[in-house]
Amino acid sequence: MSRSVSALAGTAAASFLPWSVASRTVAAAWDEAPVDPAKADLIYRTRAPRNGEPRLKELVKDWITPTPQFYIRSHGANPTVVADQFKVSIAGMVDKPMTFSIPELLERFPKSSVTCTVSCAGIRRYEFIKIKQMKGVPWQEGPIGNAVWSGVRLSDVLTAAGVSSDAKHVWFEGADTVVDGNAAFPFGGSVPMSKTREEDEKLPGVLLATHMNGQPLLADHGFPLRTIVPGYIGARSVKWLQKIVVSDKPSPNHFIADVYKMVYSGTPVEIDETAPIYRYPVNAALCSADNKDGKVTVKGYALPTGQKGCSISKVEVSPDGGKSWVNAAMGEQTGEFCWQFWSATLTIMNPETEVCVRATDSLGNTMPESGPWNLKGYLYNAWHRVPAKQLLN
Amino acid sequence: MSRSVSALAGTAAASFLPWSVASRTVAAAWDEAPVDPAKADLIYRTRAPRNGEPRLKELVKDWITPTPQFYIRSHGANPTVVADQFKVSIAGMVDKPMTFSIPELLERFPKSSVTCTVSCAGIRRYEFIKIKQMKGVPWQEGPIGNAVWSGVRLSDVLTAAGVSSDAKHVWFEGADTVVDGNAAFPFGGSVPMSKTREEDEKLPGVLLATHMNGQPLLADHGFPLRTIVPGYIGARSVKWLQKIVVSDKPSPNHFIADVYKMVYSGTPVEIDETAPIYRYPVNAALCSADNKDGKVTVKGYALPTGQKGCSISKVEVSPDGGKSWVNAAMGEQTGEFCWQFWSATLTIMNPETEVCVRATDSLGNTMPESGPWNLKGYLYNAWHRVPAKQLLN
Numbered sequence: 001m002s003r004s005v006s007a008l009a010g011t012a013a014a015s016f017l018p019w020s021v022a023s024r025t026v027a028a029a030w031d032e033a034p035v036d037p038a039k040a041d042l043i044y045r046t047r048a049p050r051n052g053e054p055r056l057k058e059l060v061k062d063w064i065t066p067t068p069q070f071y072i073r074s075h076g077a078n079p080t081v082v083a084d085q086f087k088v089s090i091a092g093m094v095d096k097p098m099t100f101s102i103p104e105l106l107e108r109f110p111k112s113s114v115t116c117t118v119s120c121a122g123i124r125r126y127e128f129i130k131i132k133q134m135k136g137v138p139w140q141e142g143p144i145g146n147a148v149w150s151g152v153r154l155s156d157v158l159t160a161a162g163v164s165s166d167a168k169h170v171w172f173e174g175a176d177t178v179v180d181g182n183a184a185f186p187f188g189g190s191v192p193m194s195k196t197r198e199e200d201e202k203l204p205g206v207l208l209a210t211h212m213n214g215q216p217l218l219a220d221h222g223f224p225l226r227t228i229v230p231g232y233i234g235a236r237s238v239k240w241l242q243k244i245v246v247s248d249k250p251s252p253n254h255f256i257a258d259v260y261k262m263v264y265s266g267t268p269v270e271i272d273e274t275a276p277i278y279r280y281p282v283n284a285a286l287c288s289a290d291n292k293d294g295k296v297t298v299k300g301y302a303l304p305t306g307q308k309g310c311s312i313s314k315v316e317v318s319p320d321g322g323k324s325w326v327n328a329a330m331g332e333q334t335g336e337f338c339w340q341f342w343s344a345t346l347t348i349m350n351p352e353t354e355v356c357v358r359a360t361d362s363l364g365n366t367m368p369e370s371g372p373w374n375l376k377g378y379l380y381n382a383w384h385r386v387p388a389k390q391l392l393n
Numbered sequence: 394m395s396r397s398v399s400a401l402a403g404t405a406a407a408s409f410l411p412w413s414v415a416s417r418t419v420a421a422a423w424d425e426a427p428v429d430p431a432k433a434d435l436i437y438r439t440r441a442p443r444n445g446e447p448r449l450k451e452l453v454k455d456w457i458t459p460t461p462q463f464y465i466r467s468h469g470a471n472p473t474v475v476a477d478q479f480k481v482s483i484a485g486m487v488d489k490p491m492t493f494s495i496p497e498l499l500e501r502f503p504k505s506s507v508t509c510t511v512s513c514a515g516i517r518r519y520e521f522i523k524i525k526q527m528k529g530v531p532w533q534e535g536p537i538g539n540a541v542w543s544g545v546r547l548s549d550v551l552t553a554a555g556v557s558s559d560a561k562h563v564w565f566e567g568a569d570t571v572v573d574g575n576a577a578f579p580f581g582g583s584v585p586m587s588k589t590r591e592e593d594e595k596l597p598g599v600l601l602a603t604h605m606n607g608q609p610l611l612a613d614h615g616f617p618l619r620t621i622v623p624g625y626i627g628a629r630s631v632k633w634l635q636k637i638v639v640s641d642k643p644s645p646n647h648f649i650a651d652v653y654k655m656v657y658s659g660t661p662v663e664i665d666e667t668a669p670i671y672r673y674p675v676n677a678a679l680c681s682a683d684n685k686d687g688k689v690t691v692k693g694y695a696l697p698t699g700q701k702g703c704s705i706s707k708v709e710v711s712p713d714g715g716k717s718w719v720n721a722a723m724g725e726q727t728g729e730f731c732w733q734f735w736s737a738t739l740t741i742m743n744p745e746t747e748v749c750v751r752a753t754d755s756l757g758n759t760m761p762e763s764g765p766w767n768l769k770g771y772l773y774n775a776w777h778r779v780p781a782k783q784l785l786n
Contacts (some may be wrong), residue, residue, distance in 0.1 A: 168665070192665030249642035265700065265756070272561070272585030275668030307658065363658070 041068040045137045049074040050220060053142030056287035060299045060341055063333040064115065065145035067213050072220045073120050073143060075187045075255070079175040079240050086224050088208070092171070092245040095162030102210060102224050108160070109152035112204045116230040116337040117303055118237055119144040119280045121260055124380035127371060134377050141285035141384065144303065146339050149228040151209035154196050154244075163246055168193050170206070171251035172227050172238035180254065186243075188253030189236045189260075191229055191278065193246075198308055203230070203336060208241065230337035231306025232278050235260050250276060259376060266375045279306040282367060283381040284315060284342075284359035289391040296391050299343045300384070302359035306337060311362045315342040318356040320349065322369065322383065328357075351392055354385040434461040438530045442467040443613060446535030449680035453692045453734055456726040457508065458538035460606050465613045466513050466536060468580045468648070469571040472633050479617050481601070485564070485638035488555030495603060495617050501553070502545035505597045509623035509730040510696055511630055512537040512673045514653055517773035520764060527770045534678035534777065537696065539732050542621040544602035547589050547637075556639055561586050563599070564644035565620050565631035573647065579636075581646030582629045582653075584622055584671065586639075591701055596623070596729060601634065623730035624699025625671050628653050643669060652769060659768045672699040675760060676774040677708055677735075677752035682784035689784050692736045693777070695752035704755045705733045711749040712739040715762065715776065721750075744785055747778040 037043065042052030054069040062069075088105065091097040100108070120143035122136055129138055137143075154170065173188040191206060199205035207228040210216060217223040222239025229236045235255060250256055261274045284302040298317065304310040315328040331341030346355065360366040371382035430436065435445030447462040455462075481498065484490040493501070513536035515529055522531055530536075547563065566581040584599060592598035600621040603609060610616040615632025622629045628648060643649055654667045677695040691710065697703040708721040724734030739748065753759040764775035 192662060194661040194665045198660075198662050248645075252641075267591075267701070268587040269585060269591050270700065272587045273668065273671045275666065278666045307663065308660070 042072060043142070045139060049076055050078075051137045051139075053139060054145075056141055056285065059142060059144075060287040060301060063146060063331065063339075063341060064213065065147055067147070067215065067218060067221070070145040070147060070212075070221070071120065071143040073122075073137070073234055074176070074220065074239070076176040076178040078219045079177070081175060081219075081223060081240065083224055086175075086242070088225055088242050088244065090157060090161045090244040090246070092247050093164035093167040094158075094246050095164075096160075098157075098161050100157075105152055105157075105208065105225075106210065109156045111150065112153045112207060113148060113150040114204055114207055114228065114230055114337075115146065115148045115335050116228065117144060117146040117339045118228070118234045119283070119303060121233040121235055121277050121280070121378045122376075123283065124285075124384075125377040127380045127382070128373060128377035131373055134375070136377050141287070143234070144301070144339070147212050148214065149207055149209040150211040150214070151207050151225070151228075153199070153204040154206040154208055154227070155199060155204070157208065157244070158196060158246065161246070163193070164248075166248050167246045168248045169246075169250050170196055171243075171245040171247055171253070172236075172241055173243035173245070173251075173253065174222075174238050175240040175242045178254075185254065187238060187255055188251050189238050189256045189276075190247070190251035190253070191232065191236055195229065195232075195278075205230075231280070231308065233260065233280050233306075236278060260378065261376070262378055263375050264373075277378060281305055281379050281381045282312075282359055282361045282365040284357050284367060285384045286317075286355060286357045286386050286391075289386075291392055294347065294392075295345055296348055297343060297345045298355065298391065299341065300357060301339045302342055303339045304359075304361035305363055305365045307363060308336070309362075310365075311336070312340045312342075313360050313362045315340075315344075315357065315359045317344040317346065319346040319353070319388075321353045321385075322356050325358075348388045348392060351389050353388045355388055355391055357384040435465060436535070438532060442469055443471075444530045444532075444536075446532060447538075449534055449678065452535060452537075453680040453694060456539060456724065456732075456734060457606065458540055460540070460608065460611060460614070463538040463540060463605075463614070464513065464536040466515075466530070466627055467569070467613065467632070469569040471612045472568040472570070474568060474612075474617060474633065476617050479568075479635070481618055481635050481637065483550060483554045483637040483639070485640050486557035486560040487551075487639050488557075489553075491550075491554050493550075498545055498550075498601065498618075499603065502549045504543065505546045505600060506541060506543040507597055507600055507621065507623055507730075508539065508541045508728050509621065510537060510539040510732045511621070511627045512676070512696060514626040514628055514670050514673070514771045515769075516676065517678075517777075518770040520773045520775070521766060521770035524766055527768070529770050534680070536627070537694070537732065540605050541607065542600055542602040543604040543607070544600050544618070544621075546592070546597040547599040547601055547620070548592060548597070550601065550637070551589060551639065554639070556586070557641075559641050560639045561641045562639075562643050563589055564636075564638040564640055564646070565629075565634055566636035566638070566644075566646065567615075567631050568633040568635045571647075578647065580631060580648055581644050582631050582649045582669075583640070583644035583646075584625065584629055588622065588625075588671075598623075624673070624701065626653065626673050626699075629671060653771065654769070655771055656768050657766075670771060674698055674772050674774045675705075675752055675754045675758040677750050677760060678777045679710070679748060679750045679779050682779075684785055687740065687785075688738055689741055690736060690738045691748065691784065692734065693750060694732045695735055696732045697752075697754035698756055698758045699730060700756060701729070702755075703758075704729075705735075706753050706755045708733075708735040708737075708750065708752045710737040710739065712741050712746070712781075713743065714746045714778075715749050718751075741781045741785060744782050746781045748781055748784060750777040 044052040171190040316325040328342035328344040358367040437445040709718040721735035721737040751760040
């Protein structure tokens with residue numbers, strides 16, 4: 001746990017969030033992204049909505065991703081939020097529907113933190129696009145980040161509201177507006193109720209987060225409140241969270257009922273037969289290289305499958321396109337639902353080859369040699385391949 | 394379409410079901426299975442409940458599986474059914490809840506038939522058991538069969554009852570009682586509403602079947618009424634159907650909420666994250682061999698993925714454990730959601746090798762070389778391997 005979070009833990013709600021700062025009222029603005037791409041912290045794949053990922057060599061400098069380098073994935077404009085008036089409600093299959101302002105939420109419930117990795121389901125989609133053109137943000141390996149999230153536990157809020165024994169899912173809805181053809185609706189999602197209960201003293205199942213890396217959330221990351229679901233794809237960690245609904249079924253929101261599903265034909269029946277994507281799969285990427293007299297030290301990240309208790313068991317690197325493999329040295333910093341850094345020093349004999357990386361996790365999940373295509377281009381996790389030439393420069 | 398069904402199509406409901414036959418009242422009896430296994434049509438894997446599969450060489454004699462050779466898969470005892478009093482109800486998110494006797498159902502709605510293959514999700518489970526012991530019926534390649542099913546379309550019944558526009562699933566519940574520890578409940582399941590609508594003039598999406606191969610259903614197959622869901626695992630074709638419920642969520646029945654899911658750890662969260670199994674995957678098996686002077690003619694079945702419009706595009710047979718492959722000749726009889734027979738004549742050089750079979754369907758799905766293990770042992774569809782020695786005898 002980082003120093004900044006320990007420091008936060010003892011502070012009162014009043015100082016936990018700097019409500020008096022006028023700039024925390026956020027305008028919906030597409031044009032906030034920096035104009036000069038060379039000076040921007042993120043490489044923007046789209047600007048309206050804003051979708052940006054960091055440079056890979058920056059990404060592996062710090063195990064806790066600095067907020068400016070943390071990827072941004074939005075489906076609509078940042079909503080206009082008047083911080084002092086913002087409220088989140090909990091309703092549905094509960095005994096007592098409730099509404100809280102952010103200070104009320106932080107006063108009433110014990111504060112909790114979690115360090116965890118959030119990763120977009122569309123990570124590495126450009127690999128699918130190489131095979132066949134498809135819609136969707138052409139993400140490379142960067143829409144992933146590890147941060148310290150602080151707020152209150154969803155389970156505490158659920159207990160206060162009194163959940164029906166028939167409840168099976170918890171829905172989340174943001175204050176944003178997503179425009180899709182002639183329709184306009186908020187971004188939303190849901191998680192199984194059992195996920196909210198899979199927690200212990202140290203680790204919340206689901207967090208209602210007000211802070212990221214010890215600071216109030218930035219507008220792009222969901223100020224003033226978002227869910228954080230350790231182990232799940234980023235889409236389940238709904239930003240600008242203003243509505244929680246307890247139900248006996250998954251949310252009917254477009255982003256869980258229709259998209260963020262692994263489908264191949266995309267027929268209505270296939271979509272209805274298919275579960276929403278929740279957990280992210282084991283994945284890894286080579287992010288930086290340092291060539292000293294032909295000895296190339298490569299570094300990267302590896303992410304275990306987002307299942308409780310799962311960790312990275314090994315990362316292998318091939319200097320010759322997959323013919324031979326060496327075990328990478330593993331970074332010391334680890335945490336449940338967190339990525340792990342790795343490094344290896346290679347002698348690359350043939351500059352025309354590819355350097356390959358594959359990770360295996362403690363549940364035995366491993367990255368396949370090539371990735372089977374899916375209609376929406378989600379969860380690409382085949383071996384990460386980088387042309388050797390690129391590393392030798 | 395078989396002759397027997399054409400003949401049935403013009404008959405009145407009164408003669409469609411022989412209600413006057415007293416023997417159609419079925420007693421719950423575990424001991425009905427024949428005593429002498431050598432004389433039985435099926436090989437019984439369990440007797441209470443009754444679970445039996447045919448001999449493979451019998452299975453590929455007829456493209457329409459004769460009823461005595463059709464596998465039986467039950468989770469409880471056959472219920473006691475008094476045919477004249479049996480009723481099926483439709484309720485839930487409908488304008489007009491309704492109840493029908495079987496003659497009422499057949500009088501009110503147009504009769505419909507479908508020839509389709511039903512296959513148990515546990516088919517070939519013994520392959521998983523070779524890797525690791527697990528619970529569940531140790532099925533070999535036989536719990537599969539192709540029959541002509543006749544009755545009325547579920548979609549017609551839904552239209553008559555008036556379905557809410559918010560409805561998303563249709564639940565089915567049998568008249569049987571499954572005992573699980575201290576609990577006792579009926580077998581049940583559900584299908585997405587879109588599946589009931591994926592139909593055309595010739596092919597019902599879901600059938601409420603009273604007849605199998607031109608005769609009233611046998612007790613073991615769900616007399617007097619069962620669902621038949623073309624393309625789906627057998628578990629969704631609920632037998633002894635007495636309750637239909639229209640809902641906005643899948644059935645909470647144990648057999649769709651908890652089991653018949655592809656899980657690996659089996660944690661509550663993983664079960665809740667995972668969709669029920671609906672469709673069966675591409676599969677194939679070598680079922681008979683005829684050795685004439687070292688030329689071995691092998692025959693078998695291949696089943697395309699249970700998705701509308703999908704068919705078998707090729708079946709390959711390897712006489713040498715997967716080193717070389719020959720294309721099998723395909724049987725002439727085909728149908729949507731139906732298996733296809735195939736045959737090939739092989740020269741087997743090495744009696745110590747395995748003969749392998751793999752099928753590929755028109756959606757590009759193919760059988761993997763080896764099957765990844767799953768906790769409940771469902772949907773094994775790796776190459777079917779038979780010791781060459783067994784074929785040379």
